[in-house]
Amino acid sequence: MKTRIKFSKEGNLRFVGHLDMMRYFQxxxxxxxxxxxxxxxxxxxxxxSFAAPLGMGLEGKAEYFDLRITEEGAATLHSAEAAERLNxxxxxxxRILSFLRLPDDSPNCMSIVHAADYEILFRAVAPEDKIAGQFVxxxxxxxxxxxxxxxxRAAVDELLQRKEIPVQKTGKKGNLRELDLRxxxxxxxxxDNRLRCTVAQGSEANLKPELLLSALFSLDTARPFAAMPRRVVRTELYDSAGKTLESYGTIF
Known part of the structure; x- marks a missing residue:
């Protein structure tokens, strides 16, 4: 039986890398x-298989991995029990948020990731800062x-009005190549006191939030924000039709 697990990764666990997370769940x-x-x-x-690696230092409120369950075990296992045992x-x-059954012909989560939602919150650095809430x-x-x-807001408007947003990115071999982020x-x-964005994510195109922020903070109106401590949280993953990865599954 194919299953899909949705989980959150917050707080100090944001410093645990992808490979260590795979071993942790195993x-x-x-x-x-x-x-x-x-x-x-x-x-x-x-x-x-995991849907999309979460960058080091980033939190996730809607992370996913697919897990195959034996047919014998599937006969007696239920969604609520499986989530509780894993939690x-x-x-x-x-935190395990859902444990769902997938159709037998469902593609694995990694192959269908097309876009992601992120939110960027700015951290309080001084006692006089007006506190809006707390992280985990x-x-x-x-x-x-x-x-x-x-x-x-002015910087966001200015960036979105551009037909092209060229940036230089260092490749795996150390070579520089130019990308158009637009x-x-x-x-x-x-x-709501934060930046929210939906960006390309997956094998065809993948925009890391820090690369987007570097382009935004290069504008004069947003340059002061570059020095502000911030927290970046991935809040959802989507397929090419705009469906969440969780929507593929059902409770069993």
Whole structure:
């Protein structure tokens, strides 16, 4: 049986890399005694795949991985029980949000990721900052002043009016190449004391939020924000039709 697990990764767990997260869940699946299916061969491994690696230092409120359950185990396992068993093995900062069954012909989550939502909150750095709320680890984020919000909105408008947003990106081999970010920005707005954006994500095109922010903060009206401590949170993943990855599954 194919299943899809949705989870959140917040607080200090944002500093745990993708490969370590994969190993973490493999161990958690065993401790939870889930009837996980394994590959065949000399080195069997759990049949699982993650939707999209989350960058180091970023939080996620809608992360996904697919997990194959044995047919024997599927006969007695239920969504609520599976999520509860796995949640008992989770460290602080990780929470299983849903555990769903997928159709047998459903593509794996990695292959269908097309876009992602992010929000960027600015951290409080001084006692006089107006506190707007707290992150999972207890640190606070603050409200933008009226002038700050107007400046940020003006910068967003200026950036979105451009037909091209060329930036230089360092490739894996250290070579510089030029990218046009504009086609990869589906939405960008300033609201509720934060930036919100929907950007291309996946194998065809992938825009990291820090690259978008570097382009935004290069504008005169937004340059002061570049020095502000901030928290970047991925809040959802979508396929090419705008469906969430969670919508593919059903409770079992």
């Amino acid at each position: 161990k958690a699946n065993r401790r939870a005694e889930l009837p996980v299916a394994y590959s065949e061969g000399f080195h069997p491994h759990q049949i699982m 008992r093995e989770m460290a602080e900062g990780i 680890d207890g640190s606070a984020y603050r409200s933008l002043t009226g002038d700050e919000e107007r400046s940020l 086609p990869m920005i589906h939405a960008l707005r300033c609201e």
